[in-house]
Amino acid sequence: MSTNEDEKGSRADLGGTYTFAGNALTVNRLGYGAMQLAGPGVFGPPKDEAQALAVLREAIEKGVNHIDTSDFYGPYVTNEIIRKALHPYPDDLVIVTKVGALRGEDGSWNPAMSAEDLTKAIHGNLERLGIDSLDVVNLRSMGDIHQPAEGSLEEPLSVLIDLKKQGLIRHLGLSNVTPKQLSQAQEMTEIVCVQNHYNLVHRADDHFMDELAHQGIAYVPFFPLGGFSPIQSNALAAVAEALGATSMQVALAWLLQRSPNILLIPGTSSLGHLRENLAAADLTLPEEVVTELNAITDKSLPKA
Structure with missing residues (x-):
């Protein structure tokens, strides 16, 4: 999607901007993840579709121009809601989707890396979003989000490269991958972003992220607020109160200050939480606070 400078200039920059994909895409660093627009367990329709539509529309009004989604959210639900809420899309909106999984009838998350599955997923995303080409497609490697498994992505990535050559995809990224897998993928095509598990207390990707910043590759942490296990600790609460x-605002602000290549996609189905998340872009953490937050680890969290 091209950038309309007049329209872009009329909305706030959330957390500043970042340009990636070979200077082709510029987005506000604080974006929106659509996963929670689906029903419980990211399965089925939302409890309140009107609220879901309102969340998306207000996000755009407040300056969000980077939305992360997937056809396997729901499945199909979030893309249909995005189209209903926002189509025709603002010129500067970047929609990023991901492929590599299918949902079972029981709500399970199952790998779907065959050529048939991936081709069907790309066409499904295009149809439900109502567009002719996808801005960015992340190839999602399923498995343990805390320690992604090594394994060749050559075959599924080759399928996406062919679809890119057909004009159905503009840029490619990877999700839930290792540095070795990134290097292997870069031998085949340009990779513009990596989407891995990372937040204030789960920081296994620290060195990986720094290398990506050096290469000019965007890093998009999924579960920036903990996902299904929200970040909570006495230390974080004390900092926030002070x-x-x-x-959650402190956790998002910490990420924005952690590295300039981080693009955030916190998700919510609540207007109140959306406003709270977006306000984090205005929060600057003093150096001593950052040092205190850096000392928080997953070992400091309350045990379930």
Whole structure:
């Protein structure tokens, strides 16, 4: 999607901007993840579709121009809601989707890396979003999000490269991958972003992220607020109280300050939480606070 400078200039920059994909895409660093627009367990329709539509529309009004989604959310639900809420899309909106999984009838998440599965997924995303070409497609490697498994992505990535040559995809990224897998993928095509598990307390990707920043590749942490296990600790709560902010705002602000190549996609189905998340872009953490937050690890979290 091309950038309309007049329209872009009329909305706030959330967390500043970042340009990636060979200077082809510029987005505000604080975006929106659509996963929670689906029903419980990211399965089925939302409890309140009107609220879901309102969340998307307000996100765009407030300056969000980077939305992360997938046809396997729901499945199909989030893309259909995005189209209903926002189509025709703003010129500067970047929609990023991912492929590599299918949902079972029981809500399970199952790998779907065959040529047939991937081709069907790309066409499904295009149809439900109502567009002719996808801005960015992430190849999602399923498995343990805490320690992605090594394994060749050559075959599925080759399928996506062919679809890119057909004009159905503009740029390619990877999700839930290792540095070795990135290097192997880069021998085949340009990779513009990596989407891995990372947040204030889960920081296994620290060195990987720094290398990506050096290469000019965007890093998009999924579950920036903990996902299905929200980040909570006494230390984080104390910092937030001292700053007059919420714990989640502090966690998002910490990510924005962690590295300039981080693009955030916190998700919510609540207008109140959306406004809270977006306000994190205005929160600057003093150096001593960052040092205190850096000392928080997953070992400091309350045990379930």
